Amino acid sequence: MVSVGPTTSMRMEKFEYEFVKHTGVRVIVGKGGMGPNTERACKEFGAIHCVFPAGCAVVAATEALKIQEHHWDELGMPETLWCNKVKEFGPLIVSIDPDGRNLFEEQKVLYNQRKEEVKQAIYPEVKFIK
Numbered sequence: 001m002v003s004v005g006p007t008t009s010m011r012m013e014k015f016e017y018e019f020v021k022h023t024g025v026r027v028i029v030g031k032g033g034m035g036p037n038t039e040r041a042c043k044e045f046g047a048i049h050c051v052f053p054a055g056c057a058v059v060a061a062t063e064a065l066k067i068q069e070h071h072w073d074e075l076g077m078p079e080t081l082w083c084n085k086v087k088e089f090g091p092l093i094v095s096i097d098p099d100g101r102n103l104f105e106e107q108k109v110l111y112n113q114r115k116e117e118v119k120q121a122i123y124p125e126v127k128f129i130k
Contacts, residue, residue, distance in 0.1 A: 004063075005057030006029050010034060029052055031054065039096055
């Protein structure tokens with residue numbers, strides 16, 4: 001493998017609870033945040049959702065020892081489920097923990113609390129914004 005870049009997580013959100021329930025997967029790796037179905041799956045089944053930082057796909061590929069299995073090939077290479085044997089895999093950021101706590105959603109709350117104050121400080125400096 002020359003690149004192991006996860007796909008956008010949210011595309012799979014509507015399937016994630018059932019996927020975790022039926023497959024036994026306990027570590028989900030993607031790119032970007034997830035929502036209530038994934039939070040529920042993580043909490044109910046003790047799983048975690050991790051974010052693989054953008055730009056690290058080549059680094060991840062160096063840790064892949066071999067492709068052990070692949071499923072759903074008929075969906076095309078990007079949608080195929082690739083099961084790899086790896087030495088180590090990372091860097092990863094846990095975005096949803098086994099208690100269902102969602103780092104991205106928690107950070108959105110903090111961002112929104114600070115947003116107005118920061119916007120008001122920026123507007124006088126950047127005349128074309130408002």
